[in-house]
Amino acid sequence: MDQLAAQEWINQDQFHPRFNIAPRSNSVVLRQADPEPEVQGNDNSSSGSESDRFVLQTMKWGLVPNWSKFEDTKMNTTNARAENLVDGGGMWNSIKGKKRCAVVADGYYEWQTKGKEKLPFFTHYKGGRRLMLFAGLWDCVTLEVDPLWTFTIVTTAANKEFEWLHDRQPVILSNGEMLHLWLNTSSKKWDDSFNKLLDPYADKLSPLECYRVPKEVGKVGSESATFIEPIEKRKDGIQAMFAKQKANADIGESSPKKPGLKPESSTKQKSPSHKAPDRVQIATNKESKTPKTSILKRNIDKEPGEPRQKGVPTSKREVIEIEDSSDEAETPAKKVNQLAIPITVY
Numbered sequence: 056m057d058q059l060a061a062q063e064w065i066n067q068d069q070f071h072p073r074f075n076i077a078p079r080s081n082s083v084v085l086r087q088a089d090p091e092p093e094v095q096g097n098d099n100s101s102s103g104s105e106s107d108r109f110v111l112q113t114m115k116w117g118l119v120p121n122w123s124k125f126e127d128t129k130m131n132t133t134n135a136r137a138e139n140l141v142d143g144g145g146m147w148n149s150i151k152g153k154k155r156c157a158v159v160a161d162g163y164y165e166w167q168t169k170g171k172e173k174l175p176f177f178t179h180y181k182g183g184r185r186l187m188l189f190a191g192l193w194d195c196v197t198l199e200v201d202p203l204w205t206f207t208i209v210t211t212a213a214n215k216e217f218e219w220l221h222d223r224q225p226v227i228l229s230n231g232e233m234l235h236l237w238l239n240t241s242s243k244k245w246d247d248s249f250n251k252l253l254d255p256y257a258d259k260l261s262p263l264e265c266y267r268v269p270k271e272v273g274k275v276g277s278e279s280a281t282f283i284e285p286i287e288k289r290k291d292g293i294q295a296m297f298a299k300q301k302a303n304a305d306i307g308e309s310s311p312k313k314p315g316l317k318p319e320s321s322t323k324q325k326s327p328s329h330k331a332p333d334r335v336q337i338a339t340n341k342e343s344k345t346p347k348t349s350i351l352k353r354n355i356d357k358e359p360g361e362p363r364q365k366g367v368p369t370s371k372r373e374v375i376e377i378e379d380s381s382d383e384a385e386t387p388a389k390k391v392n393q394l395a396i397p398i399t400v401y
Contacts, residue, residue, distance in 0.1 A: 062088055083114075085110075086156040088110045117131035118206055134223075175269070193206040237252055
């Protein structure tokens with residue numbers, strides 16, 4: 056197991072637990088901390104090297120270049136093709152060496168085109184709720200009021216296992232070595248060592264699984280914990296419906312008949328209603344229960360008896376655990392459309 060200690064969470068109050076994060080929504084990234092100012096006569100060696108210091112930060116999904124004077128939605132870029140980073144040039148050339156990050160999520164949604172129909176699928180690590188970390192780039196625009204922090208997700212060609220779903224997939228940083236290499240921007244340069252990280256996913260120690268989920272995930276603002284469950288296993292899914300019908304039939308057959316009474320005439324039994332899961336807008340989702348699954352495993356150092364203020368971290372040090380073991384939308388388009396982030400708190 057490898058650990059990365061985040062010294063702080065910048066703009067933590069701007070993020071809320073979500074199961075359906077779409078472009079232009081806030082999410083959380085992990086990046087290298089800004090260099091500490093040098094003070095004459097002060098030895099900062101005890102604080103660790105710059106490459107070992109990281110911060111979590113809430114940013115908006117859809118990178119806006121720093122030279123923009125406002126939040127131009129036409130300049131909003133949700134994905135960056137890995138091939139463009141390797142070839143050089145273009146808008147990524149000025150930031151790929153010094154503004155790399157890892158986008159934190161439990162998994163991601165992707166749409167499969169089947170004839171005229173588009174079907175959503177959810178992909179995550181097989182066998183548990185392990186964190187996924189996608190290679191990303193970030194930038195900041197200086198506005199009159201507050202700075203605008205944005206990010207984009209780097210995508211690469213899909214591996215053979217997932218070609219049936221889509222021709223692209225996010226670049227997944229599946230172990231600590233890959234993550235450290237990607238986040239270390241101390242040199243402020245891009246070299247060939249990063250190119251290998253952008254290859255199609257091939258980590259056999261951390262296999263992925265993918266299954267179909269409900270189409271409601273394509274509606275921005277829709278929220279439900281069932282969005283990341285296989286569609287046939289949902290409580291309102293077809294498998295659950297058949298199970299209930301069978302249970303009702305078994306109860307009917309086992310019920311004893313009263314002697315001397317004429318059996319009731321067969322009537323059509325009204326099947327139980329199967330209401331679709333509530334789709335609560337995030338803005339009004341103030342009383343929803345916090346999901347049990349946690350996206351961040353945090354080790355918090357807090358003095359005994361010290362009260363925790365709402366929205367304020369109990370410690371300046373938060374630990375993200377990256378496990379190397381595998382045991383553990385908007386209108387569909389040809390890109391990684393949405394993130395699924397079930398968290399207790401991303």
